[in-house]
Amino acid sequence: MFLKTYLLNLGCPKNQVDGEYYAGYLEGSDRVELISNYQEADLIIVNTCGFIDSAKEESLEAIFEAASLKEQDPNKKLVVTGCLAQRYHRELEEKIPEIDGLFGIGEHQELLELVEKVARGKRGKKISRPEHKLNREMPRINSDGHYAYLKIADGCDKGCTYCTIPEIKGGYNSRRIEYILQEVEALVAGGVRELILVAQDTSVYGKDIYGEKKLSELLENLVEIENLDWIRIMYFYPEEVEAEFLELMAQEKKICNYLDIPIQHAAREIRRRMARPGDAEKLKKKISLMREIVPGIALRTTLLVGFPGETRENFAELVDFVRKVDFENLGVFTYSREEGTPAAQMENQIDEEVKSERYNKLMEVQRRISLANNRKLLGEEVEVLIDEVAVDEFTGRTRYDAPEIDNSVTGSLPADRNLNLNPGEIVTCRITGAYEYDLTGEIVDEHSQ
Numbered sequence: 186m187f188l189k190t191y192l193l194n195l196g197c198p199k200n201q202v203d204g205e206y207y208a209g210y211l212e213g214s215d216r217v218e219l220i221s222n223y224q225e226a227d228l229i230i231v232n233t234c235g236f237i238d239s240a241k242e243e244s245l246e247a248i249f250e251a252a253s254l255k256e257q258d259p260n261k262k263l264v265v266t267g268c269l270a271q272r273y274h275r276e277l278e279e280k281i282p283e284i285d286g287l288f289g290i291g292e293h294q295e296l297l298e299l300v301e302k303v304a305r306g307k308r309g310k311k312i313s314r315p316e317h318k319l320n321r322e323m324p325r326i327n328s329d330g331h332y333a334y335l336k337i338a339d340g341c342d343k344g345c346t347y348c349t350i351p352e353i354k355g356g357y358n359s360r361r362i363e364y365i366l367q368e369v370e371a372l373v374a375g376g377v378r379e380l381i382l383v384a385q386d387t388s389v390y391g392k393d394i395y396g397e398k399k400l401s402e403l404l405e406n407l408v409e410i411e412n413l414d415w416i417r418i419m420y421f422y423p424e425e426v427e428a429e430f431l432e433l434m435a436q437e438k439k440i441c442n443y444l445d446i447p448i449q450h451a452a453r454e455i456r457r458r459m460a461r462p463g464d465a466e467k468l469k470k471k472i473s474l475m476r477e478i479v480p481g482i483a484l485r486t487t488l489l490v491g492f493p494g495e496t497r498e499n500f501a502e503l504v505d506f507v508r509k510v511d512f513e514n515l516g517v518f519t520y521s522r523e524e525g526t527p528a529a530q531m532e533n534q535i536d537e538e539v540k541s542e543r544y545n546k547l548m549e550v551q552r553r554i555s556l557a558n559n560r561k562l563l564g565e566e567v568e569v570l571i572d573e574v575a576v577d578e579f580t581g582r583t584r585y586d587a588p589e590i591d592n593s594v595t596g597s598l599p600a601d602r603n604l605n606l607n608p609g610e611i612v613t614c615r616i617t618g619a620y621e622y623d624l625t626g627e628i629v630d631e632h633s634q
Contacts, residue, residue: 434469
């Protein structure tokens with residue numbers, strides 16, 4: 186008899202990849218059937234995030250919702266895995282007795298062992314030191330169809346004072362190139378056309394296992410894979426940017442002229458308190474280098490407002506930095522006081538009201554920048570990767586936009602042309618409308634890819 190299992194992935198793309206590995210191992214069991222309706226499930230697995238307060242709250246809400254289903258059917262089982270389970274397993278075990286199994290950041294296939302134990306009516310718990318045994322062949326069920334996140338490393342050695350990732354996930358651990366290529370070949374054979382490289386820090390990929398950074402070598406291998414159209418790079422720390430890497434990006438058409446560079450702040454004093462190197466001027470020099478070597482590059486960053494000790498002058502410097510740099514895409518977070526981090530013990534914690542005011546101010550600045558940048562695209566013809574197709578409408582993205590967080594392009598399917606578009610195809614669109622975070626367009630060539 187199959188155990189009907191619903192797997193819910195929460196949090197960041199790296200967590201999503203873990204969930205897809207879990208799904209691969211679960212599908213290989215002769216006792217598990219993965220289903221898409223949680224209400225019909227015999228077993229619900231919640232793959233949690235525990236990075237900041239809002240992520241913890243979302244994870245807890247999902248756990249409580251799943252636990253409530255057990256009131257209606259006591260035979261249902263609940264397993265909680267991921268970062269929240271790794272960090273707060275004792276509290277979860279004590280406060281939520283409906284949980285039948287807890288699994289932290291361990292070997293992916295061991296979740297299957299825990300699930301089978303729970304299925305036999307026993308409670309289970311597997312919490313160990315963070316393990317990233319990525320250097321092996323692992324089954325995976327990609328949940329995004331024509332694009333996939335590719336986790337090239339996990340863990341972190343940076344030691345930023347606000348971050349709990351090293352505590353939860355341990356030190357930086359790269360995956361060997363041969364195993365990455367093996368996984369990518371399988372993903373592309375399954376229909377993936379865009380790869381999005383993720384890690385806590387993609388810029389230092391390979392240094393821990395090869396003795397030197399190997400991202401460029403990995404990219405040189407990836408661009409040789411047939412039927413892979415776009416490669417996008419996220420979480421690349423700006424201080425690691427070098428001309429050789431940028432030259433490769435400029436030369437290889439498959440590598441999107443897009444880079445996500447998490448800066449967090451521009452004021453020297455705040456960066457020092459965050460344990461991040463450099464200041465606004467050094468960051469500007471790196472950004473100038475990126476735009477010089479890769480003309481038209483789209484830069485995304487994330488910023489943190491309300492960090493302990495952030496003065497009005499520090500915040501004003503950050504706003505001025507954003508106005509001058511003119512990021513194509515930008516996200517803002519308010520500082521979350523995470524227990525166990527050095528920043529949580531710092532003096533001069535900022536009031537939530539002030540954090541909110543600064544968040545709104547910075548987002549308003551970026552809205553104006555984003556609108557101005559998008560308006561520059563009016564009338565331009567750009568490649569668009571199709572994400573969704575409805576009866577008479579399409580939604581897609583340019584190579585300058587990542588899924589879910591950046592601009593989308595929507596448009597009507599021409600009634601006078603018999604287009605048979607599918608997600609994953611690349612078409613040429615003329616941009617006809619520009620808004621703060623979205624574009625509209627019309628297809629002028631459906632045979633781009």
